[in-house]
Amino acid sequence: MNARSTALVADTGRRNEAAILNAAIQAFGTKGFNGASMRDVAKGAGTSLSNLYNYFPSKSKLLAAALRHANLELQSRVLDAIDLAGDDAPSRLREAVRAHVGFVVDHQVATLVATNEVRYLDPEDRAALVADRDATQAAFERIVAQGAAEGSFRTPYATDAARAILSTVGAIASWYRPDGALSRGQLAEQYARYALALLEGPLAR
Amino acid sequence: MNARSTALVADTGRRNEAAILNAAIQAFGTKGFNGASMRDVAKGAGTSLSNLYNYFPSKSKLLAAALRHANLELQSRVLDAIDLAGDDAPSRLREAVRAHVGFVVDHQVATLVATNEVRYLDPEDRAALVADRDATQAAFERIVAQGAAEGSFRTPYATDAARAILSTVGAIASWYRPDGALSRGQLAEQYARYALALLEGPLAR
Amino acid sequence: MNARSTALVADTGRRNEAAILNAAIQAFGTKGFNGASMRDVAKGAGTSLSNLYNYFPSKSKLLAAALRHANLELQSRVLDAIDLAGDDAPSRLREAVRAHVGFVVDHQVATLVATNEVRYLDPEDRAALVADRDATQAAFERIVAQGAAEGSFRTPYATDAARAILSTVGAIASWYRPDGALSRGQLAEQYARYALALLEGPLAR
Amino acid sequence: MNARSTALVADTGRRNEAAILNAAIQAFGTKGFNGASMRDVAKGAGTSLSNLYNYFPSKSKLLAAALRHANLELQSRVLDAIDLAGDDAPSRLREAVRAHVGFVVDHQVATLVATNEVRYLDPEDRAALVADRDATQAAFERIVAQGAAEGSFRTPYATDAARAILSTVGAIASWYRPDGALSRGQLAEQYARYALALLEGPLAR
DNA sequence: GATGAATGAGGTTTCATTCAT
DNA sequence: CATGAATGAAACCTCATTCAT
Numbered sequence: 001m002n003a004r005s006t007a008l009v010a011d012t013g014r015r016n017e018a019a020i021l022n023a024a025i026q027a028f029g030t031k032g033f034n035g036a037s038m039r040d041v042a043k044g045a046g047t048s049l050s051n052l053y054n055y056f057p058s059k060s061k062l063l064a065a066a067l068r069h070a071n072l073e074l075q076s077r078v079l080d081a082i083d084l085a086g087d088d089a090p091s092r093l094r095e096a097v098r099a100h101v102g103f104v105v106d107h108q109v110a111t112l113v114a115t116n117e118v119r120y121l122d123p124e125d126r127a128a129l130v131a132d133r134d135a136t137q138a139a140f141e142r143i144v145a146q147g148a149a150e151g152s153f154r155t156p157y158a159t160d161a162a163r164a165i166l167s168t169v170g171a172i173a174s175w176y177r178p179d180g181a182l183s184r185g186q187l188a189e190q191y192a193r194y195a196l197a198l199l200e201g202p203l204a205r
Numbered sequence: 206m207n208a209r210s211t212a213l214v215a216d217t218g219r220r221n222e223a224a225i226l227n228a229a230i231q232a233f234g235t236k237g238f239n240g241a242s243m244r245d246v247a248k249g250a251g252t253s254l255s256n257l258y259n260y261f262p263s264k265s266k267l268l269a270a271a272l273r274h275a276n277l278e279l280q281s282r283v284l285d286a287i288d289l290a291g292d293d294a295p296s297r298l299r300e301a302v303r304a305h306v307g308f309v310v311d312h313q314v315a316t317l318v319a320t321n322e323v324r325y326l327d328p329e330d331r332a333a334l335v336a337d338r339d340a341t342q343a344a345f346e347r348i349v350a351q352g353a354a355e356g357s358f359r360t361p362y363a364t365d366a367a368r369a370i371l372s373t374v375g376a377i378a379s380w381y382r383p384d385g386a387l388s389r390g391q392l393a394e395q396y397a398r399y400a401l402a403l404l405e406g407p408l409a410r
Numbered sequence: 411m412n413a414r415s416t417a418l419v420a421d422t423g424r425r426n427e428a429a430i431l432n433a434a435i436q437a438f439g440t441k442g443f444n445g446a447s448m449r450d451v452a453k454g455a456g457t458s459l460s461n462l463y464n465y466f467p468s469k470s471k472l473l474a475a476a477l478r479h480a481n482l483e484l485q486s487r488v489l490d491a492i493d494l495a496g497d498d499a500p501s502r503l504r505e506a507v508r509a510h511v512g513f514v515v516d517h518q519v520a521t522l523v524a525t526n527e528v529r530y531l532d533p534e535d536r537a538a539l540v541a542d543r544d545a546t547q548a549a550f551e552r553i554v555a556q557g558a559a560e561g562s563f564r565t566p567y568a569t570d571a572a573r574a575i576l577s578t579v580g581a582i583a584s585w586y587r588p589d590g591a592l593s594r595g596q597l598a599e600q601y602a603r604y605a606l607a608l609l610e611g612p613l614a615r
Numbered sequence: 616m617n618a619r620s621t622a623l624v625a626d627t628g629r630r631n632e633a634a635i636l637n638a639a640i641q642a643f644g645t646k647g648f649n650g651a652s653m654r655d656v657a658k659g660a661g662t663s664l665s666n667l668y669n670y671f672p673s674k675s676k677l678l679a680a681a682l683r684h685a686n687l688e689l690q691s692r693v694l695d696a697i698d699l700a701g702d703d704a705p706s707r708l709r710e711a712v713r714a715h716v717g718f719v720v721d722h723q724v725a726t727l728v729a730t731n732e733v734r735y736l737d738p739e740d741r742a743a744l745v746a747d748r749d750a751t752q753a754a755f756e757r758i759v760a761q762g763a764a765e766g767s768f769r770t771p772y773a774t775d776a777a778r779a780i781l782s783t784v785g786a787i788a789s790w791y792r793p794d795g796a797l798s799r800g801q802l803a804e805q806y807a808r809y810a811l812a813l814l815e816g817p818l819a820r
Numbered sequence: 821g822a823t824g825a826a827t828g829a830g831g832t833t834t835c836a837t838t839c840a841t
Numbered sequence: 842c843a844t845g846a847a848t849g850a851a852a853c854c855t856c857a858t859t860c861a862t
Binding site for chain 4: 442443444445526529530565566567570571573574577578580581584585592600601603604607608609610613
């Protein structure tokens with residue numbers, strides 16, 4: 001359970017693939033997709049510029065691969081958390097939000113890249129990624145719908161609430177500092193409560 | 206009250222300045238700061254490439270000027286709304302959020318540029334812009350503090366709530382379509398309620 | 411009548427255009443289209459690499475422009491010569507061949523580029539060029555047909571003879587040296603006779 | 616008598632050598648020497664990129680080997696044809712031309728490569744190849760000289776005529792299509808007559 | 821103000837070739 | 842013989858910026 005490892009992609013068979021993907025996330029996160037050069041990525045990965053092209057056919061495909069990895073990790077964390085939660089909507093929402101916050105904090109840079117640089121993908125890759133992302137959002141939407149049906153969430157705007165919650169959680173990546181005042185756990189708790197409150201659901205105490 | 210005009214910057218004394226600034230917003234919004242070229246901006250503004258440099262000394266300063274305009278407009282809208290609102294925190298929050306949502310909808314592209322491209326400014330310009338932005342955020346924070354003191358907002362996490370609210374409102378820019386299901390007014394109303402609920406404040410009905 | 415000037419393209423309004431086109435012919439002639447770099451062309455033209463792109467949008471378009479110029483010059487020389495010749499097919503053929511040989515000798519490199527590097531053009535540009543070239547060939551074909559009808563050319567293969575003649579003339583460019591044994595005029599005379607003989611037409615004496 | 620086999624190089628002892636040579640001819644013929652990559656050749660040969668270097672030490676040497684094969688085949692066809700012909704110059708010329716045309720048609724691509732890409736050889740390899748080619752041309756020149764001495768060829772330009780003939784024959788490679796109007800045999804006959812006519816020799820009928 | 825021409829730096833990508841296995 | 846991974850050099854092209862007019 002090294003869920004909090006800083007590297008998003010684990011080493012695989014092909015020696016440099018993980019290093020390249022992680023370096024790409026860092027480079028694109030620091031300088032933006034167009035601001036970062038393939039040389040930057042190569043340097044970060046500790047390999048040569050031309051060798052990048054033995055792994056990924058273009059800069060754009062490299063971004064696509066990196067984002068695909070990030071999204072899969074996020075998705076599995078969130079879905080796993082929901083599976084392990086209770087049956088009532090508030091519990092499920094709470095765990096989903098906590099898992100999402102956990103991912104954002106563990107992979108802050110990847111989260112930023114995923115929100116800011118998607119536009120630079122090929123249309124096909126972008127569509128695929130958006131579909132993946134929508135799948136995660138759909139899990140939240142199902143919970144919201146369940147809670148609205150059960151009467152535990154009383155906001156009149158349940159339909160769009162998932163989007164509002166997810167955008168706040170994602171934005172954490174743009175300001176969180178590991179050495180800040182809030183611990184990882186406190187932050188997750190806080191945002192879980194924000195989410196429940198926003199839905200006008202039952203709050204502790 | 207042409208608050209909903211599509212152009213962010215109105216014509217000024219200098220003949221092309223507004224055209225250039227608006228073209229810059231469009232170009233940076235469409236292709237990103239590094240993806241858009243000064244040629245793109247010139248074409249959008251209907252002038253020549255070299256003429257841009259008679260107005261702005263560098264691409265980076267052009268971005269800075271555009272963002273400064275956007276921030277000033279946002280700030281004045283929000284502060285004006287607060288001034289016109291009642292004295293109690295919930296009313297003030299409601300109007301502030303409604304004004305902010307209005308700006309985001311009216312200047313969607315500028316909002317996106319302001320959140321995604323700030324990083325490409327010179328350190329000084331970025332600092333100045335962040336300060337401006339913080340001033341707007343501070344207005345929200347004051348309202349939250351007031352409400353917490355009055356007892357109308359009961360969230361245990363009042364300190365950070367302003368940030369959560371503002372990030373959700375800003376994110377509207379990334380998905381709103383003028384021809385979508387929600388009108389401008391409905392959207393503002395919806396997000397005002399989200400904000401009050403998130404703060405665990407008094408909701409209508 | 412500086413028909414024998416070594417530069418194919420005369421200076422025009424845009425200062426460097428002619429220099430670039432001539433340098434391109436030289437570079438592509440010496441090293442081939444793919445073997446020559448845009449830097450080679452720039453150096454030959456006495457300008458900077460990037461400035462080439464202010465005149466031609468791509469290497470391929472530069473080749474297209476150069477070949478267009480060459481073909482136009484060849485075509486005008488041949489058609490003019492035919493216009494000035496007598497009415498009978500043998501005279502017309504003689505003058506057409508002499509004019510063609512003159513072009514090949516005057517613009518040896520351009521002739522080589524035109525035959526060897528056409529394949530590297532965009533499909534559209536290639537089609538346009540081939541159409542131009544076919545127009546020149548058609549002039550020869552008309553003469554051959556006229557002579558066959560008049561009975562002055564008696565080869566049983568008149569239809570394809572124009573192609574055979576033109577290929578031999580074009581091949582001169584691959585071996586001719588100005589300081590060789592044959593003068594420009596002698597060469598033209600010799601190939602005119604080859605052409606008439608190949609068509610089984612009336613030879614002097 | 617598989618003179619018309621499409622592959623220029625027959626299988627040899629070394630398993631892949633012929634495949635590589637034939638793939639090289641195709642690749643260089645399609646994209647030019649500098650336009651084709653060693654990867655293209657490897658793909659065409661059905662082997663790996665690095666394996667090419669077990670057979671040929673460099674791209675340039677690969678071209679040299681391919682052209683050597685082509686020239687040997689051409690030379691042997693032409694010399695054999697002359698050996699089998701009668702003693703008089705016209706018969707010998709006729710057979711030589713027919714054999715040459717046959718080679719061009721059977722190995723169209725190789726002929727194109729041999730004329731267009733020789734320039735990319737090392738100086739030594741180029742010299743060797745030109746010497747080989749000159750040997751073939753010399754055979755034609757001897758026939759022309761013989762005919763001029765016998766009085767059967769009456770052109771005043773006998774010395775250079777061989778070159779004119781060979782260039783026309785070689786040019787067939789740039790336009791011949793197997794499904795065109797002329798059969799292989801008709802084409803050979805036609806060009807044999809062109810050659811005799813050009814030399815002002817005795818024509819049938 | 822306004823423009824067209826010019827340029828140096830740097831970007832992505834390809835490629836011939838090498839090497840360890 | 843055969844391969845996959847690796848690399849330095851160089852290719853085409855773009856771009857922010859400058860300058861003379």
